[in-house]
Amino acid sequence: MENRTVYMDNSATTPVRKEVVEEMLPYLTENFGNPSSIYELGKISKHAVENARKRVADAIGAEENEIYFTSGGTESDNWTVKGVAFANKNRGKHIITSSIEHHAVLHACAWLEGQGFEVTYLPVDRYGMVSPEELKNAIRDDTILISIMLANNEIGTIQPVEEIGKISRENSIYFHTDAVQAIGHVPIDVKKMNVDLLSLSGHKFGGPKGCGALYIRKGTKIEAFLHGGAQERKRRAGTENVPSIVGLGKAIGLATGEMEETNKPLLEMRERLIKGLLQIPKTHLNGHPTERLANNVNVTFEYIEGESLLLLLNAKGIFASTGSACNSTSLEPSHVLTACGVPHEIVHGSLRLSLGRMNTLEDVDRVLEVLPEIVQKLRNMSPLTPQEYRAL
Numbered sequence: 001m002e003n004r005t006v007y008m009d010n011s012a013t014t015p016v017r018k019e020v021v022e023e024m025l026p027y028l029t030e031n032f033g034n035p036s037s038i039y040e041l042g043k044i045s046k047h048a049v050e051n052a053r054k055r056v057a058d059a060i061g062a063e064e065n066e067i068y069f070t071s072g073g074t075e076s077d078n079w080t081v082k083g084v085a086f087a088n089k090n091r092g093k094h095i096i097t098s099s100i101e102h103h104a105v106l107h108a109c110a111w112l113e114g115q116g117f118e119v120t121y122l123p124v125d126r127y128g129m130v131s132p133e134e135l136k137n138a139i140r141d142d143t144i145l146i147s148i149m150l151a152n153n154e155i156g157t158i159q160p161v162e163e164i165g166k167i168s169r170e171n172s173i174y175f176h177t178d179a180v181q182a183i184g185h186v187p188i189d190v191k192k193m194n195v196d197l198l199s200l201s202g203h204k205f206g207g208p209k210g211c212g213a214l215y216i217r218k219g220t221k222i223e224a225f226l227h228g229g230a231q232e233r234k235r236r237a238g239t240e241n242v243p244s245i246v247g248l249g250k251a252i253g254l255a256t257g258e259m260e261e262t263n264k265p266l267l268e269m270r271e272r273l274i275k276g277l278l279q280i281p282k283t284h285l286n287g288h289p290t291e292r293l294a295n296n297v298n299v300t301f302e303y304i305e306g307e308s309l310l311l312l313l314n315a316k317g318i319f320a321s322t323g324s325a326c327n328s329t330s331l332e333p334s335h336v337l338t339a340c341g342v343p344h345e346i347v348h349g350s351l352r353l354s355l356g357r358m359n360t361l362e363d364v365d366r367v368l369e370v371l372p373e374i375v376q377k378l379r380n381m382s383p384l385t386p387q388e389y390r391a392l
Ligand SMILES: *Cc1c(COP(=O)(O)O)cnc(C)c1O
Pocket: 011, 071, 072, 073, 074, 075, 077, 102, 104, 149, 151, 152, 153, 178, 180, 181, 201, 202, 203, 204, 210, 211, 212
């Protein structure tokens, strides 16, 4: 018990599943051909890439020729935001997104603002939810793209994407959703949801790092992202990352096929964690109580520094994340928690525990055994802690 490691940072990344590694291996060794080569060895690689494309398409209700392989979620988000903006600038220069998107969307939007585009960042409520009404009010004649994530990576809030898709469609505006965290946890059907572009990333669901995909609905006007060879229907040049694409295909098939079996224990663990953590005084749950990913727990402890908390957890073999983890070199608080209205005096005391297939109820109990002591220790050290929350 003492020396066990508890990995609860599955929203940051996941291990590549054994079945996935097995399918990838031949494409690192004997099946090393270039998919663009017309001889047999090349055709084997080409076939493997197309098989993976079909698996990705099937997982989200798309057609095979609407799937484009990329280097991950960041590229898919950047490609969407910049590619749609530049291809449609004759129609308008206005983009709508939310204030809690991943930085891959937010920073791409900020860059576009420097290029003469205008961006509206929709606020969210205290649970991190975007309001469809506010979205409607933000739409202008020159709006060309709406980008709202399916599920948030920090607080797990799941957005009303189907409703947002409907509004986008009614107004003939392209709709992109970052589904990186949602794959394997939320059922996705791009047709039903009226999604025109969707980002996903292999390493968030048991696939390899550095490989993702972008769904682009047939007929969508978007600039090519990389210019060069004719790969990916001339929209994303460069020799395909065949082994990783094979792994991505295998992983997404497993993740979506096993969604229900996976979510059930995750939900049980999530609820046990939340219940246990909220017993610590002056602790608040972040994100929506029910409309949230089965694997996400995010709380704020008052009078605590998240970074110190992580270090003490690390010393106990527990790996988790805080609202400032993405900016660990800066003291910037999480833009997501800030947008949800978490007061700045306490926003640094946040902790994200993101569960995965490997976690067990014993892991949950271990965390619940260790955390209250650590929180108390830190509170005892902080000059901000009121007397009543000091002594144990
Ligand atoms: C991880 C993540 C990304 C970035 O994906 P990478 O493949 O790591 O580049 C984008 N959006 C969300 C919501 C994520 O969680």
